[in-house]
Amino acid sequence: xxxxxxLLSGWLFALVAFAGMxxxxxxxxxxxxxxxxxxxxxxxxxxxxxxRKAQLKVPAKGGKPAEVVFFYFGEGSGGGTxxxxxxxxxxxxxxRDKISAKVEEKKAGPRTITYVQAEGTYxxxxxxxxxxxxxxxxxxxxxxxxxxxxxxxRMTGPIDVVKTAKDDFNxxxxxx
Numbered sequence: 001x002x003x004x005x006x007l008l009s010g011w012l013f014a015l016v017a018f019a020g021m022x023x024x025x026x027x028x029x030x031x032x033x034x035x036x037x038x039x040x041x042x043x044x045x046x047x048x049x050x051x052r053k054a055q056l057k058v059p060a061k062g063g064k065p066a067e068v069v070f071f072y073f074g075e076g077s078g079g080g081t082x083x084x085x086x087x088x089x090x091x092x093x094x095x096r097d098k099i100s101a102k103v104e105e106k107k108a109g110p111r112t113i114t115y116v117q118a119e120g121t122y123x124x125x126x127x128x129x130x131x132x133x134x135x136x137x138x139x140x141x142x143x144x145x146x147x148x149x150x151x152x153x154r155m156t157g158p159i160d161v162v163k164t165a166k167d168d169f170n171x172x173x174x175x176x
Contacts, residue, residue, distance in 0.1 A: 029054050032072040032151045034144055037175060039168040042068070058157065058165045066157025066165060075149040081114050084152060088141050093121040093133060108174050115170075116141035119159055138162035142173045 025044030028037050031053045038044060038056060045055040051071060058066040071078065078084070085103055092099045099120040106113045122137035138159040144151040155162055155169055 031070045031153075032144075033146055033148045034151050036070075036172055039165075039172060042165075042168070058155070058161060060158065060161045063161065064158050066155055066161045068153065068155040068169070071152040071154075072149060075147070078150055078152065081143050081145065081150065084143055084150075085114065085116050085141075087127070088116050088139060088154065089118055091123050091131075091139070092118055093123060106174075112145045113173060114143040114145070116143070122156055124156070140166060140169055142169075144173070 026038065028035055030036070036054070041059060043057040043059065045057050045067075047055040047069075052069050053072045054070040056068040058068060060066070079087075089096050089099065089101050099118040102115075102117040104115045106115065117138070117140050119138045120135075122134045122139060123131035124134050125131035134156075136159055137156055139154065139156050140162050141152070141154045144153070153169075153173060155165065
């Protein structure tokens with residue numbers, strides 16, 4: 001009996017070790033045609049939504065973390081840049097002129113990246129569904145244009161957390 005018990009313990013240990021390796025967070029990942037390097041301090045989150053192609057968590061010291069979500073819908077899908085900028089800014093309770101909205105276009109090689117930034121009461125939730133107001137929230141977004149389909153990256157969270165993570169966000173977007 002003891003040898004069966006030892007054998008089962010060994011298998012259980014191997015299974016747990018394998019599960020830990022399988023759940024290891026990738027340092028790099030691909031969304032659409034773009035490859036991204038996850039900032040070291042950011043955590044990989046396995047998303048339950050098929051719309052989210054990748055998801056990261058930006059830890060906060062003693063507070064609520066920020067969330068970074070990557071969307072890719074394929075060629076010709078997901079809407080244009082302006083429509084997505086307007087939708088993102090429309091997810092705030094306050095009007096556009098009260099959320100410190102900034103939209104900036106930047107060239108990175110042959111690609112155009114549109115950055116979006118806003119602060120206020122963010123209405124979290126699925127489009128067309130119920131929303132949860134999140135006061136003192138900042139949105140930092142990037143739309144990477146591609147003939148194979150745009151990639152949409154959106155970080156939302158407490159203003160101080162997003163401001164602290166902004167440089168890492170920009171490096172991740174531009175280094176792809």
